[in-house]
Amino acid sequence: MTNRLQQLAYRLLGLLLLLALWQLAGKRHLGGKTLPAFTDVASVFTVNFRRALLLRSAIATSTSAGLGLLLGATLGCLTALTAQLLPALSPGLNRLAVVVNALPSIALGPVLIITAGRQATPILLAAIPVFFLLYVAATSGLHSADSRLTQLFTATGATRFQRLRYLDTPSAIPALLSGLKLGVTTAMIGAVVGEWFGAPTGLGIVILNTMQNFQIPLMWAAVLVVATISLTAYGLIGVLERSVERRRA
Amino acid sequence: MATIQLTNVSKEFRLARDKRVLALSAMDLTIAEGEFIALLGPSGCGKSTILHLVAGLDEPSTGTVLVDGLPPKDLQAKQQLGIAFQEHALLPWRTVEANLELPFQIAGRTPDRAHIAGLIELVGLKGFETARPSQLSGGMRQRASIARALCLDPKLLLLDEPFGALDAVTRRFMNLELQRIWQQKRITTILVTHTVEEAIFLADRVLVMSGRPGRILREVTVPFPRPRTVETMRLEAFHHLVDNLTLSLEPSD
Ligand SMILES: Nc1ncnc2c1ncn2[C@@H]1O[C@H](COP(=O)(O)OP(=O)(O)O)[C@@H](O)[C@H]1O
Ligand SMILES: [Mg+2]
Numbered sequence A: 001m002t003n004r005l006q007q008l009a010y011r012l013l014g015l016l017l018l019l020a021l022w023q024l025a026g027k028r029h030l031g032g033k034t035l036p037a038f039t040d041v042a043s044v045f046t047v048n049f050r051r052a053l054l055l056r057s058a059i060a061t062s063t064s065a066g067l068g069l070l071l072g073a074t075l076g077c078l079t080a081l082t083a084q085l086l087p088a089l090s091p092g093l094n095r096l097a098v099v100v101n102a103l104p105s106i107a108l109g110p111v112l113i114i115t116a117g118r119q120a121t122p123i124l125l126a127a128i129p130v131f132f133l134l135y136v137a138a139t140s141g142l143h144s145a146d147s148r149l150t151q152l153f154t155a156t157g158a159t160r161f162q163r164l165r166y167l168d169t170p171s172a173i174p175a176l177l178s179g180l181k182l183g184v185t186t187a188m189i190g191a192v193v194g195e196w197f198g199a200p201t202g203l204g205i206v207i208l209n210t211m212q213n214f215q216i217p218l219m220w221a222a223v224l225v226v227a228t229i230s231l232t233a234y235g236l237i238g239v240l241e242r243s244v245e246r247r248r249a
Numbered sequence B: 001m002a003t004i005q006l007t008n009v010s011k012e013f014r015l016a017r018d019k020r021v022l023a024l025s026a027m028d029l030t031i032a033e034g035e036f037i038a039l040l041g042p043s044g045c046g047k048s049t050i051l052h053l054v055a056g057l058d059e060p061s062t063g064t065v066l067v068d069g070l071p072p073k074d075l076q077a078k079q080q081l082g083i084a085f086q087e088h089a090l091l092p093w094r095t096v097e098a099n100l101e102l103p104f105q106i107a108g109r110t111p112d113r114a115h116i117a118g119l120i121e122l123v124g125l126k127g128f129e130t131a132r133p134s135q136l137s138g139g140m141r142q143r144a145s146i147a148r149a150l151c152l153d154p155k156l157l158l159l160d161e162p163f164g165a166l167d168a169v170t171r172r173f174m175n176l177e178l179q180r181i182w183q184q185k186r187i188t189t190i191l192v193t194h195t196v197e198e199a200i201f202l203a204d205r206v207l208v209m210s211g212r213p214g215r216i217l218r219e220v221t222v223p224f225p226r227p228r229t230v231e232t233m234r235l236e237a238f239h240h241l242v243d244n245l246t247l248s249l250e251p252s253d
Helices: A002-027 A038-044 A048-085 A087-102 A105-115 A120-142 A147-155 A160-196 A203-212 A216-248 B047-055 B072-077 B096-106 B113-122 B138-150 B168-185 B196-202 B230-234 B236-249
Strands: B004-016 B019-031 B036-040 B062-067 B081-084 B156-160 B188-193 B205-209 B216-221
Touching (some): A002 A038, A048 A120, A048 A203, A087 A120, A105 A120, A120 A160, A160 A216, A203 A216, B004 B047, B019 B047, B047 B062, B047 B072, B047 B081, B047 B156, B062 B072, B072 B081, B081 B138, B096 B113, B113 B138, B138 B168, B196 B230, B216 B236, B230 B236
Parallel strands (some): B036 B188, B081 B156, B156 B188
Antiparallel strands (some): B004 B019, B004 B062
16 A cells, blocks of 8 residues: 555656656746746636637547547457457458558548548547557457366367357456557547548647647647546556456456 | 276377477276276376367377267267366356356356355355455365366366365365265266375376376276275375385386
8 A cells, every 4th residue: 555655656756847847948948939838838727718628629539539449449359359250361350450550540531531521530540540459459368368268168168159258258358458558549649630630629620720820838738638638548447457457366 | 977998099299390299109098987097197298188188178199089989079069078177277257156157158058056056065165156266275266176177067077186286285185075076976087196195095096107108007996995084094005005106106217
C-alpha cells in the first residue's frame, strides 16, 4: 500500500515538474511565440464559451474514436476468430491485415471523404489501425493457451469450437486488453487526423482552425484535451488489465 | 473399465532434419481391467510418451496401442479418459466448481451438480468450491485436477507425476487420498512417478523402465493387501521392496 502511494507521489511529482518546466519555458519564451506558458493555456478553460467549444469538440472526437475503436476491435477480433476456426484462411487473412495496415491514412483520407462522407471519415481512420492492432493481439492471444490445457482438451475429446469457446478465447483476454490499451491512443490519433479532412466538428477541427488563426493557447488547450482523453482511457484499461491478471495469477 | 494393449510399440521423435531420438523401443504391455499400474524410470525414459500414446495425444512410430480393442481416439471422443498431469492444468479463470463443470460441457451434458459436489468432497476440497486456482495451494490444485479427471466416471485414468511438485508430507497425504478414491472407483489407472515408495504404495503392478530408449526392465507385482496404510509403509517387506526397486533403477554401468 505504501509502495503504491509512493508510486503515485512520484508520478504526481513528475507531472508537476513537467508543468513547471513548461511554465518556465513559456514565460521565458524559450519555445518562441508558439509555446505559451502553462497558465496561459489553462486560462483558456476559464472562459465559458471556449470551455463549451472544447467540451463539444471533445465529445465529437471521443465519439468518433470510440466508434472507430469498437468497429476496428470487433472486425479485428472476428477476423482473428475466423482464422482460428478455419486455419486454411489464416495466411490470406494475415496478408489482408498487413495490406490494410500499410494504407497511409493521409492518402486514404480524401478517398474516404468522397466515398464514406465527412462524418464517417474520422471513425474509419480510427478503425483501420485498431483493426490491425486487435487482429494481431487476438491472433497471438488465441494461440497463447497453456500447452497442458490444450492437451487436456484434446484428450477429453473437445471439438474445435469448444476449444475456441472454453480455452482459446478466455486465454486471449489479457492480450486483447493490451491491444485495446494501445488501440485507444491509436484511435484518438486516427479520429483527429480524420477530422482534418473536413469533419463538421471535433478537436482536430479546433486544432486546425486555431493553427490557421494563430490562437496558440486555444490550440494547446485542444491538444491537452486530446492527450488527457487518451491517457485516461489508457489508464482505465490498464486498471482492468491488472485486475484480470490478479485474478488469474 | 478398460483394458490396454501395447504391441511392439516404438516411438521416434525427429529433433532436426536428420537428428532423431528413439524414445521407446519394441514395447509390449498389457494392462487388465481395473488394474493400477505404476511406471517407474529415470527421467527421459519415455514414461510421459507412453501416457501420450495411450491418451491418443500422439501416434506410435511402429506397433499398435489399443484401449478395449479400439484406438485411443475412440476413447477421447467418448469422453472416457481422465487425465491429470504433473503441473495442475486448471482453467485459471474458473472456480474449482466451474473447472469440474468443464468435462460435462465438453461432453455436451448439463453439469451434474450433485456429482460435482460429491467429487469435491471426495478429494477434500469442501468449502473451496468457489475458490479460483490462484487461491489454492499446490496440493489442493492437484486434488482439483484429479477430481476433474474423475468427473465423467472415466474408464481409464492417466496420472503423470501428479504429485511431483509437492513436498514429501503433502505427497504422502495425497497418496493416501488417491488410494482411498481409487478403491471406491477401481478405474484402470496408469501412474507415472519418480518415487519408488509412491509406486509401491499405490500400484498393483510396478513396471521399471530402462533409460533411453525406454523398455520395460522389470515387472513387480506388489504383494501388500489393500487398503494400504501408513503402517504398510513401515513394514520391513515394504522397505525391502523399495530398496530392491531403487537398486534396479540405478544405472548398471
Ligand atoms: N514432442 C517431443 N519432441 C521431441 N522429443 C521428445 C518429445 N517428447 C518427448 N521427447 C523425447 O523423448 C524422450 C522421452 O521423453 P518423456 O516421455 O517425456 O520422458 P519421461 O516422461 O520418462 O521423463 C526424451 O528424450 C524426450 O526428450
Ligand atoms: Mg515425463
